Amino acid sequence: MNTATTPAPAAPATKHHAADLAALATPTSSGGRVFVSAHPLVAHKVRLLRDRTTPAPQVRALVREIANLLGYEATAALRVVEEQKTRTTPVGAEFVGAKVDADRVGLVPVMRSGNAMVEAFLDLVPMARVLHVGLFREKATLQPVEYYNKLPSTVNISTALILDPLLATAGTAIATVSILKDWGLAGTQIKLVCAVASQAGLAHLREAHPDVTVHVGVVDAGLDDHGYVVPGVGDVGDRLYRTGNHGHDEDDV
Numbered sequence: 001m002n003t004a005t006t007p008a009p010a011a012p013a014t015k016h017h018a019a020d021l022a023a024l025a026t027p028t029s030s031g032g033r034v035f036v037s038a039h040p041l042v043a044h045k046v047r048l049l050r051d052r053t054t055p056a057p058q059v060r061a062l063v064r065e066i067a068n069l070l071g072y073e074a075t076a077a078l079r080v081v082e083e084q085k086t087r088t089t090p091v092g093a094e095f096v097g098a099k100v101d102a103d104r105v106g107l108v109p110v111m112r113s114g115n116a117m118v119e120a121f122l123d124l125v126p127m128a129r130v131l132h133v134g135l136f137r138e139k140a141t142l143q144p145v146e147y148y149n150k151l152p153s154t155v156n157i158s159t160a161l162i163l164d165p166l167l168a169t170a171g172t173a174i175a176t177v178s179i180l181k182d183w184g185l186a187g188t189q190i191k192l193v194c195a196v197a198s199q200a201g202l203a204h205l206r207e208a209h210p211d212v213t214v215h216v217g218v219v220d221a222g223l224d225d226h227g228y229v230v231p232g233v234g235d236v237g238d239r240l241y242r243t244g245n246h247g248h249d250e251d252d253v
Helices: 016-027 040-050 058-075 111-124 169-181 199-208 237-240
Strands: 034-036 080-082 097-100 105-111 131-139 144-149 159-163 192-199 213-220
Touching: 016 097, 040 058, 040 131, 040 199, 040 213, 058 111, 058 192, 080 199, 105 111, 105 131, 105 169, 105 213, 111 159, 111 237, 131 169, 144 169, 169 192, 169 199, 192 199, 199 213
Parallel strands: 034 213, 105 159, 159 192, 192 213
Antiparallel strands: 080 097, 131 144
């Protein structure tokens, strides 16, 4: 996308924006809900991620750190089962512990930028399955185009966590959820996790899939004519992998 255009100034927070966010946070009759993180470290790290001079290594680190914080919140409702064996503590006491049914958790990174969030979630749920879906946003129409799908032939998970650092128009997210539903999952089994989302994108996703829950770091009010979130974080994929002219080009190896 052309980045020579001067970005629109960030819109200040308004009562209208706050009211819309409150409406999004209200659960739908189908069970979907938007959770906006209140964690101060998420806000701190998103501030650094927004800065156009932040170099690629730090962008990668920030996306992973934000993913880890959001992952803690997004996995709070995972199914816990009682372990089927007795263990012994260092003081000789026997116990039966609880464990997460991690084998039924699937991570669905939306390539390519979603890949930067996978390791953070595997740190939390090491036995989760990683399922790849590849979509890109066509520049002229802003519509998603599927180019890769490596889902198994039969559903082998009960919770899918879609990972994508940025939700802009929501076209890609809507398409990914549709792919997972066509595969056999219910919307209530699907969560989307993103660092930054546009208010309009969240509304579009909620309209298309009211049964899906979203965990997001921050919500921005605007979208520009090119489909970028404003103030946003730019093209996250290009910033992660240095494939575009989206800010500081560091000299250090």
